[in-house]
Amino acid sequence: METMRQAPLRAVVIVGDAKERSAVLAACRHLGLALDGCTGSGLAGMALIETLATPPDLAIVDLRVTDMDGADLIRSLSMLDAEIGLVLCGADCPRLQDTALVLAAALGMRGCAAVAGPVSAAVLSAAVAESIASRGRAGAAAKPFEVPDAIDIRSGLLRDEFELYYQPKVALAHRKPRGVEALLRMALDDSAALRAAGHMLPVAVNLSPRALANPDLAGHVADAVRRSGVPPQAVMFEVTEHTEIADLGAALRVLLKLRLRGHPLSLDDYGAGHASILQLSRIPFGEIKLDRRLVHNAWKRPHLEPLLRQAIESARQLGMTSVAEGIETSEDWDFLRKLGCDQAQGYLIARPMPAASLPGWLRHAASTPPLAYEADSAPCDNA
The missing domain is CATH 3.20.20.450 (EAL domain)
Structure with missing residues (x-):
């Protein structure tokens, strides 16, 4: 991805399954993403993000982390004082992922996307590109304006x-x-x-x-x-x-x-x-x-x-x-x-x-x- 080569995107990985986490990390390295940290715990992932001097561009997460469910993790991410793109991965069915994306958008998160199928560099690249693009569209649409009476x-x-x-x-x-x-x-x-x-x-x-x-x-x-x-x-x-x-x-x-x-x-x-x-x-x-x-x-x-x-x-x-x-x-x-x-x-x-x-x-x-x-x-x- 050209954008990543010019200015590497920074990501935090929060994936519960160890095998899936390894696949995500390998795909991130292949794409040239700068990793700010990786964990299988939702609480540890949130603590990691909050200690970073600069928030990451992306949170790559699994809905089934070890210590909290995906709905609570998405809610916690939405409450951060930073705009972080969300990329969902994992073995969950597309309908669960779709509902999770709707939840994230309803909670005000921009740049939400999901990995289609098993993680690889190609599918992660597509999801990251979609996240960045939709985040840009949402940002443009969210510019404040005065509503005429x-x-x-x-x-x-x-x-x-x-x-x-x-x-x-x-x-x-x-x-x-x-x-x-x-x-x-x-x-x-x-x-x-x-x-x-x-x-x-x-x-x-x-x-x-x-x-x-x-x-x-x-x-x-x-x-x-x-x-x-x-x-x-x-x-x-x-x-x-x-x-x-x-x-x-x-x-x-x-x-x-x-x-x-x-x-x-x-x-x-x-x-x-x-x-x-x-x-x-x-x-x-x-x-x-x-x-x-x-x-x-x-x-x-x-x-x-x-x-x-x-x-x-x-x-x-x-x-x-x-x-x-x-x-x-x-x-x-x-x-x-x-x-x-x-x-x-x-x-x-x-x-x-x-x-x-x-x-x-x-x-x-x-x-x-x-x-x-x-x-x-x-x-x-x-x-």
Whole structure:
């Protein structure tokens, strides 16, 4: 790993099984990791970390150390006054490791990853790289910012201070564009401009449960769409699945009116909530978007395959389009394509971009041969 050769990462190893610990140490040395210490005891490992002058970059741990269980060890690591990446190893099943990673993230730890299978230099290298990369993404996302209040938002709208960003969706079969998601809710003018330029793609806009409580919403939407000249079928509304709808009657009335007026409906973040099947039975959705927490890295989490396969097959049998969110690697792409998912959205395809960059990206996408996109395709306006 190039990063390790330039600036060796420092690691503490806390692995209970002596044979596994030896394999981890050998893999660490092969990768050029700087070892700050190694132990089979959770308590000794925590004491070691706390005595170091500088915290390590990584804690490589086993969920089954000799003197404490993995859940308590993860909690202890999360309480340290330092950001330490977590790499899980050991013979535990992927589902236990996955739950442990979710626990670590819930406790505020960044840069969490797991070794897939028996420890070797190759698999440890992949897990360390994932830990460092996800820690960087989390750090960037966690930068503090001032949350605007309603007065600031209204003032910004009046001064035209908002810039609308979009993220494309493409077909998994051939990577051609199938639509764009608006990451703010002011997309009609941009949609009209795109259609005038020959890009007849639907634009998806999110609807919050609070918005669905407004009985006049469907009428306001209809008036705005009519004024824009954009056909209703080109404006899709995404309903967030994991958020409970307080007034189901009011929400169903609004959604039914939108559907009767020709607007497609999408169930967003499918699989992240508690009522997926119930929501599908209640509302005439034409699309489900598989939550990125189920999609990203699912190729190396075997227990997720039957869940994703079932969701995709259910969508197909109901005549719905399935969209995989959070496609960030070629492995994500290949796995969801193998499962028969229809469309994909994520950083592998394109990062969110302003409306001015969309025409260039769409021209580039239209002229690019299938399966030829780069992993970190950046928005471009000069294709």
